Amino acid sequence: MTESIGDNAKQQLLSIIERIENRETAKAEIADEIKEIYTEAKGVGYDVKALRTVVSLRKQDPEERKARETLVETYMQALGIA
Amino acid sequence: MTESIGDNAKQQLLSIIERIENRETAKAEIADEIKEIYTEAKGVGYDVKALRTVVSLRKQDPEERKARETLVETYMQALGIA
Amino acid sequence: MTESIGDNAKQQLLSIIERIENRETAKAEIADEIKEIYTEAKGVGYDVKALRTVVSLRKQDPEERKARETLVETYMQALGIA
Amino acid sequence: MTESIGDNAKQQLLSIIERIENRETAKAEIADEIKEIYTEAKGVGYDVKALRTVVSLRKQDPEERKARETLVETYMQALGIA
DNA sequence: ACCTCGCTGTCAATGC
DNA sequence: GCATTGACAGCGAGGT
Numbered sequence: 001m002t003e004s005i006g007d008n009a010k011q012q013l014l015s016i017i018e019r020i021e022n023r024e025t026a027k028a029e030i031a032d033e034i035k036e037i038y039t040e041a042k043g044v045g046y047d048v049k050a051l052r053t054v055v056s057l058r059k060q061d062p063e064e065r066k067a068r069e070t071l072v073e074t075y076m077q078a079l080g081i082a
Numbered sequence: 083m084t085e086s087i088g089d090n091a092k093q094q095l096l097s098i099i100e101r102i103e104n105r106e107t108a109k110a111e112i113a114d115e116i117k118e119i120y121t122e123a124k125g126v127g128y129d130v131k132a133l134r135t136v137v138s139l140r141k142q143d144p145e146e147r148k149a150r151e152t153l154v155e156t157y158m159q160a161l162g163i164a
Numbered sequence: 165m166t167e168s169i170g171d172n173a174k175q176q177l178l179s180i181i182e183r184i185e186n187r188e189t190a191k192a193e194i195a196d197e198i199k200e201i202y203t204e205a206k207g208v209g210y211d212v213k214a215l216r217t218v219v220s221l222r223k224q225d226p227e228e229r230k231a232r233e234t235l236v237e238t239y240m241q242a243l244g245i246a
Numbered sequence: 247m248t249e250s251i252g253d254n255a256k257q258q259l260l261s262i263i264e265r266i267e268n269r270e271t272a273k274a275e276i277a278d279e280i281k282e283i284y285t286e287a288k289g290v291g292y293d294v295k296a297l298r299t300v301v302s303l304r305k306q307d308p309e310e311r312k313a314r315e316t317l318v319e320t321y322m323q324a325l326g327i328a
Numbered sequence: 329a330c331c332t333c334g335c336t337g338t339c340a341a342t343g344c
Numbered sequence: 345g346c347a348t349t350g351a352c353a354g355c356g357a358g359g360t
Contacts, residue, residue: 006242009242010242010243012290013239013242013243013292014242014243016283016286016287016292016297017243017297017300017301017304019283020280020283020284020297020301021301021304023276023279023280023283024280024301026276027273027276027277027280030269030272030273030276031273033269034266034269034270034273037262037265037266037269038266039347040262041262044258046259046262047150047153049150050150050153050154050157051157051262051263051266052337052338053150053154054154054157054158054161054263055263055266055267055270056337057154057158057163058161058163058263058267068129068131068132068135071129071132072132072135072136072139075132075133075136075177076136076139078173078174078177078178079136079140079174079177079178079181081139081140088324091324092324092325094208095210095321095324095325096324096325098201098204098205098210098215099215099218099219099222099325101201102198102201102202102215102219103219103222105194105197105198105201106198106219108194109191109194109195109198112187112190112191112194113191113353115187116184116187116188116191119180119183119184119187120184122180123180126176128177128180131354131355133180133181133184134354136181137181137184137185137188140181140185157259160252160255160256160259160260161256161259161260161263195352199341211314211317213314213350214314214317214318214321215321216351217314217318218318218321218322218325221318221322221327222325222327232293232295232296232299235293235296236296236299236300236303239296239297239300240300240303243300243304245303245304277335277336281335281357295333295334298334
């Protein structure tokens with residue numbers, strides 16, 4: 001026997017770790033790209049925070065969104081806040 | 083010499099750590115209380131997520147809030163979303 | 165009947181919101197105190213990040229901690245990292 | 247004039263938003279892949295939490311890591327914790 | 329169905 | 345003052 005179970009285990013572990021690291025690198029790169037787009041947008045006059053809100057709103061189901069918005073307004077009015 | 087510098091240092095470090103832990107415990111208790119209030123509110127029919135939104139809105143400066151809201155709407159309309 | 169259901173509901177909602185805000189204020193104060201302690205410690209030469217690690221380690225169950233640490237070391241050695 | 251400034255602005259905004267959404271989608275897909283790898287590893291007997299720790303440790307600069315670790319141990323020993 | 333835990337996004341603090 | 349980094353809270357998934 002030229003190869004022990006231990007070696008196989010090591011290979012397997014290494015493979016798992018490297019696959020994860022590989023994907024994490026890719027993810028980090030994309031995160032950077034997103035950041036760059038926001039920075040660029042800011043450079044031409046957009047409000048980054050508002051843009052983030054827009055992106056977030058577009059992600060949500062319109063029905064759900066409307067429903068919750070109404071509820072929030074109801075609560076706000078009950079508290080005497082326009 | 084009955085007391086070394088090391089002992090003083092240990093005492094100082096211990097004091098720091100214990101003060102931090104003491105405050106963290108207090109903080110965690112309050113966090114639990116907040117959670118309980120939300121749970122209780124949910125029990126009598128309130129929508130927790132909407133309540134959180136209300137609390138969050140009340141925290142913000144009304145002027146700022148209004149301004150950003152307007153901006154978001156402008157963006158949304160430009161995108162053809164009511 | 166001098167009071168409508170609506171008024172009761174308003175009172176209830178206001179009570180909930182105010183209780184939450186009250187606790188959140190208390191929580192924020194404690195968070196500030198914790199921050200101050202770290203700042204003070206930094207001022208007398210402690211490494212804040214290391215202190216945070218110590219606080220975090222002390223929070224964990226020693227048994228659990230030891231077990232996981234061993235496992236991590238096993239993995240690290242399999243990967244050829246001391 | 248067949249095209250107003252407003253239209254250009256709309257196009258620009260739409261472009262920004264779509265580019266962001268596009269990258270966010272890609273990022274979410276990768277995050278899913280990472281999750282899958284962990285799940286798979288768990289299926290063949292690995293401790294997911296320990297794996298995460300390993301990945302995290304490998305990310306850090308060895309020098310820095312060693313230095314801070316030493317500091318943490320110093321503090322721990324001063325507190326009488328092995 | 330609850331509850332814990334990890335992930336993500338937000339916010340504030342710090343360094344350049 | 346801006347950009348980066350780290351702490352923190354909210355959200356969602358998965359396990360019990």
